[in-house]
Amino acid sequence: MSFEYYYITVVSLVIFVVALLIGIIMNNKYYRVIKESLTQVREAELKGPSAIGGDVEVLTCPRCGYSKTIPYRLGDYVGKVVDETCPNDGERLVVHAIYSSRPAEQSL
Numbered sequence: 001m002s003f004e005y006y007y008i009t010v011v012s013l014v015i016f017v018v019a020l021l022i023g024i025i026m027n028n029k030y031y032r033v034i035k036e037s038l039t040q041v042r043e044a045e046l047k048g049p050s051a052i053g054g055d056v057e058v059l060t061c062p063r064c065g066y067s068k069t070i071p072y073r074l075g076d077y078v079g080k081v082v083d084e085t086c087p088n089d090g091e092r093l094v095v096h097a098i099y100s101s102r103p104a105e106q107s108l
């Protein structure tokens with residue numbers, strides 16, 4: 001066995017070990033990324049469908065009729081007086097309606 005064959009064997013072995021290490025490191029990285037994305041989805045599910053979907057609520061001023069649409073907040077219901085105030089007269093706004101802005105085929 002000549003030196004060249006020995007050299008090629010050692011080099012290929014080193015390359016194999018390096019490739020193996022890269023594979024393990026990348027696996028760990030991907031595992032972490034997949035785990036993080038899964039926990040994010042789980043957190044979003046815990047927050048309720050409003051966090052994922054496009055549920056919105058309409059706030060109106062009972063005095064002048066001013067209205068604005070905001071993303072739905074958990075615990076809000078129609079008729080609830082919220083902390084937001086009307087920019088025209090300072091009256092506290094009331095939840096007028098809550099609806100989903102998602103496309104019909106997704107909410108079915």
Ligand SMILES: [Zn+2]
Binds near residue numbers: 062066087088
């Ligand atoms: Zn008003």
